[in-house]
Amino acid sequence: MSIDVDRRFAVVHAALTDELDRQTARLRELTEMSADTGDPGESHNQEALIAATRRSVEQVSGALRRIAEGAYGRCEGCAGAIPAERLEVLPHARFCVPCQQKQVG
Structure with a gap:
């Protein structure tokens, strides 16, 4: 790192x-x-x-x-990187936005 x-x-x-x-x-x-x-x-x-x-x-x-x-910083849904901007706003984010939408949709 x-x-x-x-x-x-x-x-x-x-x-x-x-x-x-x-x-x-x-x-x-x-x-x-x-x-x-x-x-x-x-x-x-x-x-x-x-x-x-x-x-x-x-x-x-x-x-x-x-x-x-x-x-x-890794999405629990797709294992991709969660964008830094999302983590700045929501530091405990477990999912990227598309995967989060699938969780609530």
């Missing part, structure tokens, strides 16, 4: 690690304050926030795992 690629992965790894720390703290905070308020709407919102935060933690953890395994 070139020095630029190594440096880019180090920057991505650091950013993802920071994001994982933030999301893990948020999840801990949300689950600690999830006491039943008696308001079904509030309870539903709280559950939705917890579920979304858990998904975020899983996505970021997966990206960190792919970096460690040397698979980061």
Whole structure:
């Protein structure tokens, strides 16, 4: 790997690690304050926030795992390279855009 690629992965790894720390703290905070308020709407919102935060933690953890395994930036659908622009916007992306569209389509 070139020095630029190594440096880019180090920057991505650091950013993802920071994001994982933030999301893990948020999840801990949300689950600690999830006491039943008696308001079904509030309870539903709280559950939705917890579920979304858990998904975020899983996505970021997966990206960190792919970096460690040397698979980061490779599409899990076609094994092609995920464009750098996509990874800049969505650093935990597992699929290139065409394969992602197949996943949701």
